[in-house]
Amino acid sequence: MVTETPNQPDDDLFSDRGIGHLLPERHPQQDLFICDVADAVLKDLVQHMEHPFYSLSKKPETSIRRYEHNGNWIEITPSVKGLATIYDKDILIYCISQIMAKLNRGEAVSQRVRISSRDLLVFTNRGTAGKDYAALAEALDRLAGTRISTNVRAGDEEEYSTFGLIDAASIRRKHGLDGRLLWCEVKLSDWVFQAIRAQDVLTLHPDYFRLRKPIERRLYELARKHCGVQAEWRCSVEILHKKSGSKSPLKQFRYLLKEITASDHLPDYRIEFDEEADKVGFFNRNTMQQLAAMPRWIDEIRLESETYEAAREAAPGWDPYFIEAEWKAWLQTSAKAPPRKCDLAFIAFCARFYERRGDPN
Template sequence: MTHMEHPFYSLSKKPETNVRRYEHKGNWIEITPSVKGLATIYDKDILIYCISQIMAKLKNNEQVSPRVRINSRDLLIFTNRGTSGRDYMALVEALDRLEGTRIRTNIRSGDEEQTDSFGLIDASSIRRKHGLDGRLLWCEVKLSDWVFNAIRSQEVLTLHRDYFRLRKPIERRVYEIARKHCGQQDEWTIGLENLLKKTGSQSLLSDSVK
């Protein structure tokens, strides 16, 4: 998907609230976070899980919808996370950031230009168990048309299960870039400056990959 190509997600553990803008040969893309911060590369795990659920249904010739019901515990286990109360709260916060992150981009055709604006998810719903622990039972995510259409068009790439074992954000991002560009090739070459731009890292590359 396009979000493997462009650095839509924050690699920082601190809330990132700056607007990102990337330009290339007259085309541009702008990512605007909410007041709660830009969606992080760990928040993206929720999208990966939703995509995997829809792809499994498509493979079985089942009807699919942009609305995906998620068993919260299954999601946490799938993404190699814990299942403590703190992990469930982090899941709720991730949904907020995903829903709040907005993307604007242009499409040029001849002497005309069209600007589109969309999000990563359009809405989310959470069901909790009533009581002192407030345990999270399930959540439902409505994917944006942009994400859902990419899935329907088979514009997705598989990720190795060990992706979720990568703990450093920069490691995940470099893997995504390599997965996107290598495909079935044995190797792929990229300059350090271009790699830094694609990672979206806010620090020097030499510091990020130590």
């Protein structure tokens, strides 16, 4: 069940007619990282559910979203300024990318991230005019105001949790009403930061920020998560509509899928829409696999003998050589930079591996 205004179409269904499918590439890009909060935070709670936290509308969305499944539920409550949008999510992507870069270099990280406003705008392929700086402050308000609540039922007990996307934000700007932002400081919530520390992240194609329509970004995210580096992923249009968080009627959603299928401009994946079966297929273009081909440095990693002993302690009952193969495969598919201290990085991976998968027996 979703509590929201019915049949309110997404803005992106009716915008950008007659315009090129991708925005111009305003600035060069590097590797991007995204943390799927729904998957990373809630996967052990309601793992069969998908939660679109972000609004796909450019108009303020102030209704509460509620999803229920087998006695568990999740609510996303916006502030009076509206639900965080998929464009607001760019700020989180930038913060996460900065933290991941530090983790890969073996540096200390914190929930507080200092952001150069111009660097953020360049990173997300936006303009650098005054209105673009002003939009950042509005986005921070919506991110801070959006709250997620959920329950977990176990036997005759029930646990309730509530958290946000960011806990706080501060902004420094030039003096004067028209002064530009100099920097922002964002404090990520405990939930988001823990998900990052667990390295539940995926790389995004640089053209993600060139997608014009919110629904195109959301479809790419779903393909990236569910299809990943596999050859294909299929689902019904009805399920895709639910996962996307689109508020448009199914009829309009199908029309949009036809448009995106015809233009064939989604990065990394090709879409096929089977109208007769009312199903959608996402097919890997293999561009991601080429980018994530095994770097030579991964193949050349040689761990110390003491490291394998420490790995056995970190993941009791598991073969450390099996986990090493899993670790190298993860380094490959996540397009990681070389760890500064491979032995320590591997032991940390073993600990996370055991935390997730437990005793093999």
